[in-house]
Amino acid sequence: MDKHHPSDCIEILMDRAREGKISRRRFVKAMGMLAVLPAAMRAGVGFAQGKQLVVVNWGGDAIDAYRKSWADEFSRSSGIPVKIDGSGPTDGAIRAQAASGRPSWDVVDAEPYTALSLGRAGICQPLDYTVIERNKVAPGFAHDYGIASYLFSYVMAWDSRKYGAKGPRTWADFWNVQAFPGKRTLFKWMNGMLEAALLADGIAPSALYPLDVPRALRKLDELKPHILAYWGSGAESQQLMVNGDVSVGAIWNTRAGLLEQDSDGRIQWGYDNAFVTPSYWAVLKNNPAGAQPAMRFIAYAQDPKTQVELFKLTGNSPANPAARALIPADLRARDCGSPENLAKQIRLNGDWYADHYAAALEQYLRRLAK
């Protein structure tokens, strides 16, 4: 046999392995068949495609849901093991990863403003839109550094023992403690809460941005005596509502859906005047598994079937409009991204948050700890 032919085969295999076109298992097997595995090891092929891909989300039930919807099948088809890490990719946590010089995270499920501001700061890398398809999300949901993974909402939920089926529908209702007496809960990390205060204060939804933070904080002061707690985690918001500690809450639609189920309809909620926002996929610069596997994972997660799977498991609405048709009829009313529900809601402005999040949050937190 020609001496050069095997080395050419090896070269092809190595190239394909580097590009992530074949799995580590297939690469090793092929190298074994060519009886040059030790040589290949010496040659130092970076097994980027065989390395574990670390996908970071916000923990809880979402760890299992991501695994079932996205990770397992992606690993099977690509040969890339995926680890779901639920430690929460906050802006600071990602910056800390980057500052360490050797990030251990690959793909993060970040807030839109985090993806945008970290992209500008050179901490996240631009997405590869030759692998990921821009048109698999609605217009305006794909940016250089982030693309919508799913949608979720901040909704009003109320205890029907107190108000019957006629709960608060507008943020003015939420602030109206005469008409709707009882304790409230708001989100500790601010998103949507400033908007709620401004709407309650009479600002039109179209005139919300840029947010008038001082005015929002003044309006929040008004409600402060009636706020029992600022929830920091979904579980906490759920517990506050289910125990009857609060009668009205601004909480995530995913938790509201669970509450409605668990309380046999005692807790009610709706999408009127809710705040809808996407979550974004972003990829850290110099991520350990390499750019290609990360981009392929994101592209895989664009598949409508997998997104509907996630919706069924968590209530997070598909970012890919093509998935909408696959949602079973009885679950469609729950989908915060459906055209009917989108029409009732207000979209949070990721660009505003990218520029003002830290400063506004600092003021918000100081105000509520007073």
Add this chain to the structure above:
Amino acid sequence: MNAVNSTAFKRALLIAPLPLLLALLYGLPLAGVIGWSVTLPTPGLEQYRQVVTDPSIRDMLLRTLRLCLSSTVLAVAIGYLLSYCWVFASRPWQRVVEIAVFVPMWISVLVRAFGWLIALGNEGILNTLLMSVGLIHGPVQMTRNEFAVVVGMVHFMVPYAVFPLSSSMRQIDRRTLLAARGLGAGGLRTFWAVLVPQTLPGLLGAFLIVFVFCLGFFITPAILGGGQTTMIAEYVYLQMFQTNNWGLGAALSVVLLAFIGLMAALLMWASRVNKLVR
């Protein structure tokens, strides 16, 4: 002389790995944090100036101190009673104390915080009980405030108070207690005049250990305080992970560390004084 020196040298060589490891794993990162506190976002002492002058930070530091002091006093008082039972009571009571002290230690801090939320909630066991005996007419707000934070912290800290206290009680010559009784002192007098002074080192140790631990509390106040009772540890987290203000977070950490160092120095000094008195 030479022989002594070489033994000393050998000894130093033997213990050298530990200080070296500490310097590497602890000293270096710490130096990094101190570095951040004077370089981020701009070089200078601006962050420390803010720690000293900012009224919101001052409020937060005062709240931290207040919550830690009250939790510490309560935890040490409860720990003292428990230690007394553990050391001096009959066998079955000793077992009860052991279970009461050890079992909670093995339960996750999260579970305990949520447990208190349920127990102290509007429809929780305590409110239900108080309402059923007619002491109160509507539920009393016992969670999502400083009261709940103190309850949660005390519950966590009691075992840490029990260990130094019980060990100092075990070292007491019980005959001194009997002698006091024999000389006509009543139970209370024996307690105050004989037992307490002899357990002073344990009390001091327990107080400082519990207090220093309390300063670092994070999860318990975050859950039981309902987001409105931010303590220093959580505030540092906020600066690092949410608002991206690493300089201020680092400066606060350094201040906290210096304060804890001072407390530890105080503990050493006090225990030495105690030896002299003896």
